[in-house]
Amino acid sequence: MTDDTNCIEVVTLTPLAQRFSYRCRTPLPEPGCRVHVPFGRGERIAIVTGSSPCPEGVQIKDVRTVLDQQPLLPKALQALLEFGSNYYHYPLGGAWATALPARLCQGEPLPTPKPELWKLRSDATLPQSGWGLRQSELLQRLRRGNLRMTELGSGDRQRIRQFLAAGWIEAARESPRLHETPLTLRPEQQQAVAAIRAACGFQPFLLDGVTSSGKTEVYLQSMEPLLLAGKQVLLLVPEIALIGQTYERCVQRFGATAVAVYHSGQGDAERLRVWERARSGSLSILLGTRSALFVPLARPGLLIVDEEHDPSYKQQSGWLYSARDLGLRRAQLEELPIVLASATPALESLYNRQCGRYADLRLRERASAQNIPQIEILPLRKKRLLGGLDPSLLSACAETLASGQQALFFLNRRGYAPALLCHDCGHVPHCRRCSAPLTWHRRQARLRCHHCGWEAPVPQRCPSCGGDGMNGIGMGTEGLEQFLQERFPNIPILRVDRDEVHTPRQLAERLQAIRSTRPAILLGTQMLSKGHHFPDVTLVGIVDVDQGLYSADFRAGERLAQTVIQVAGRSGRGDAPGRVLLQSHLPEHPLLLALQSGDYGTAAAQLLRERQQAGLPPLRALALLQAEAQRVEPVYAFLHAAQEYFQGSLDCSGPVPALLERRAGFHRAYLWLESTSRPLLQQVLGASMPQIPSLPGARRVRWSLDVDPQNF
Template identity: 75%
Template sequence: MTIDTNCIEVAILGPLPQHFSYRCDAPFPKSGCRLRVPFGRGERIAIAIGTATCPQDIPVKGIHRILDEQPLLPASLQALLGFGSNYYHYPLGAVWEAALPARLCQGQQIPSLAPTAWRLIADANIAERGLGARQMVLLQRLGNGNVRMAELDSSDRQRLRQFLAAGWIEAAQEPLQLREAPLALRPEQAQAVMALRASTGFQAFLLDGVTSSGKTEVYLQAMERLVLSGKQVLFLVPEIGLITQTQARCAARFGADAVAVYHSGQGDAERLRVWTQARSGSISIVIGTRSALFVPLLHPALLIVDEEHDLSYKQHSGWLYSARDLALRRAQLEDVPIVLGSATPSLESLHNRQIGRFADLRLHERASAQKIPPIEILPLRKKRLVAGLDPSLLRACGETLANGKQALFFLNRRGFAPALLCRACGHVPHCQRCSAPLTWHRRQARLRCHHCGLEAPVPEQCPSCGAAEIAGIGMGTESLEEFLRERFPNIPLLRIDRDEVHTPRQLAERLQEILHTRPAILLGTQMLSKGHHFPDVTLVGIVDVDQGLYSADFRAPERLAQTVIQVAGRAGRGDAPGRVILQSHLPEHPLLLALQNGDYATAATQLLRERQQAGLPPFRALALLQAEAQRAEPVYAFLRAARSCFATELDCSGPVPALLERRAGFHRAYLWLEGANRSALHHLLANAISLLGNLPTARRVRWSLDVDPQNF
């Protein structure tokens, strides 16, 4: 048999587990270039990943077209995607599809970038005869320095095109300058900045700073020399709502033209434009959410992952990657430092600091003169509550408002009530598609499932017994808002949750309203707790966190501790001291007692000790094999069959039902897969993954593998 070497191996964009070979005449495309290839009865976009050898007696189709002369991504990012495919055991073509702007996946060309500034060529041979006065004025401006396109009207832009055709001008790169002076640093901040500036090559830092300790100023001064010397910084935040304030801080320091944002809320054209500018080096700072991790940089120098503990860095559908973890790998591949910042670091990051993988940077004090307020725990047992609130919390709210300040109430439940209850027979309306009760949204007169979005009208009579004794049980932000408006009728109340705020623009407007309204009551869910600076908030009331104390999710205590500290950190950030009051029916719970002094480290140490004793991450490696189908039987049949695919060295438990057993009409269950360490786990998973797809029962379910799962 003869071998034909004129073949290329490609990954088709999409969730196809195998690679394919196509005939290709010279010149061969480089690895990382896009191709149009025949596939089935049509054609697809593919990524060249290397050469291949094909037997000549097997017909091999030829490629249709090479779309790129040069690779879309540098070698470091190509290696990152290859690593991400292997680590999370997900098809390489689907990984590339998730990492690229949508228009590139559709085969569109990379747009050319128009220069933002022009200058006169030093030895330009300009014939002044025949030039008008306006042309001479513009030429003089070009000779005196760079002229920005944004400064010119349409007639001057036409003159620029004439000068360009004559060969008199050229594109200019505007040098960056500081637009505002850096803030004075406290000693701990200065030490952190010095450590980051001194780092060369790859090094991971954990910036563990209490809320309002000035972590952003540390980031800005650490990136200052890099940006002014033409280098680039990638700055990740967990949610779109946090981009606006970060962008404003960076733009104020380095100029708006130096900063761009990249996130899923942008249109396809805008994302491609920012991607292209970053790739060309014309943007100095890219700020974005999870997907921004894969934006190529021409001169990468520093990676920042702010609020590194946040669950939003983990993708929850398709390619189940962690942007925080892959950011560490990217920094290693590009040989640049990375800083992970948080007031409540994840237990994984704290463990990595303990064993020396992360360098330790601490900020123990706030940037303002105010100290971290302790957390007052109000026992609720045998108390006569008013709309679910302790009277002493209401008195504290009244005093705060009388002083012209703001009070923040945190309740992480939307709607008017978490459920409806028939007082006659005890019936609770549930979602027809999920294992969860329907939430009552009284303002819209609807019952709504917060898992699948199903809606239903509010029944006037119990659908089970016919009684007209239906009432809400529990409290949500909508009912708390109604009560607080009645209790404090002359005080503005600003509510932030996903029922009130639907877009990043609405969130930005509401946050600005908070900054300019005093006194005021702020009410919200997690959206209100993450990284926002409210200098006039002096009272924080945490209404209900008890539901997180006894969850079946082993990560729930960590999430609860982080939430309590983050919410508490909104108080006392300005000139006045803060006060934090937490209501609980379990005031003696060890975790709440550990959080009483506002110190996250004590609680985290306790939780790490419990994880180690239980043999849970970060002390062991974990993966979940998840399956779902519209009937329960094929789910459990597949998972029982899947157990035989895993080697005996792997601790395999299950199948067990998911914590939300039925969602959007699908029954869900999983296998719990544990290994002594990551390398052992991945070796065994790699051997099993190809066997799973060949199981007869696999065709009857949707299944996925979640490595390092974060949300149960």
């Protein structure tokens, strides 16, 4: 008979669904602590989830080591991981592994916070004599105010240690203070700030503000009283590329010591250091991407999700969670106000506002004196194009450059040309591993797959017929850059895409070059479309949007509308008025006509009505059961078995091939699982997921479940 009072239940930091029991010979660690346990023939780091009776008649292994005396995460964040594991039907141990810094997952101890600020203790009894000259000088400095470690020489650091050992000083926490005078708010900004400051407990706000309407200033003034009262703020942005200028604004307002950054581009040691600073309360503003959602805060006061519509908030591998949606749950668990902000809110957020779930905050005026520019549609049918551009767009560009301003060309396609085509036989080289043509990168003389990364040299002759008529079809950013260089030889062209910019540092350098170069042509993909402030851009040319008008992805129209409005919003942010020209072979398309005024709300309302008529999210709850294998037959055999299993419980559609049917050598297909009731969908999935691995064919495929999918 085992002693069940000394048994704990754990999950390993892996995507294993099972929980395991171990005997603990020491006092039971609390849930949220790490333990080192034997596992199979090896050892694992595991997270304690609770205590449980030890199974009778089963030999229970002992815990090797208890690694933490206190839980790593507060109860609210532990509950968040439990909720996220259940909602997205992903093992809890895998969720913990996603949430914790890598070094903690490897069993390393928590770092000991190093005090950065020292102060004299109010109860310190200082000797009246016996002071050396340097000690006296250091004492006088401490009497004048707190001392920062960075202000001390090596000798002073040794004296600080002596003072600490004597009990004369203690670590101090620097309260944030204003380093610059806040900007004067317009009336609608004042209303937004007042509403956020007055919020008590959990309150979701949708801050729907046009581009350049001063949303960041609303953030800063909303968080100001919280920071001065010792609270902390978590501010999420969708991409590393958008951290830079938000970080600069926060530092200018509250000082460098108040702000820290957390994202996947940092080294493991730096991420752990920032994580511990946030957990201990020694920073005031944590600015980060998706993973920063799970960083514990000692005194949380406010959550902000910037560019809340961005699909980058949805994880695309492993635990397929949405940081925006789990951010709402975190705010609820910690009883905090949360601000979801965007110039182009997601249809889900607009629907929640319509249903009264989100408080409505709107900013309709720009911070600059200029109005939102109208979007002029340039019909391309039957026109003779120059380098893929309408002559009137080139004329507008020449006028802009002549006035000393900047022109921005947006083309969401990298490379020199999207594909190569043999003029003799029509052959198009495709990726060997994906059902997609290879993109021609002329500068590197390579054909590259933008889906799996496979590449090959550009053939001198057609691999099919041996002819020498291989030509590029279509145009990417590299090809457009070459044409613009030939057209405007004396004008700097600053290209921003993933082929040109690989690191945050390179991006920062390129953005600095944009700010300091006039006149200039800016050319880029999505990396240029949102969040950036370019006051000298007065012309935006949107080169190609037609591919998004008839996509099989039901979210394509929403993504296109958001992209057009965001790109258009880069124009006219300074003193000079802006102009936006959009090229299309489909100028009469209803969505483009709805976007002409530059008002996203009109187009979004139209798209929401279409979703309602078609019975699509956000009006219905959706999950995708995804499967892939190197042979196509097992994929469909498994999904047909799943369809039979779910039939009668949920509305099933498919199996259907993925939009990119073959990727990296794997055939891919989906089964759509839908319901008018989200609780019903969750109930059926919760009861069914343990059975999926035993369905026919499940062992012959890689499968996953995506709840509330964002990409297809």
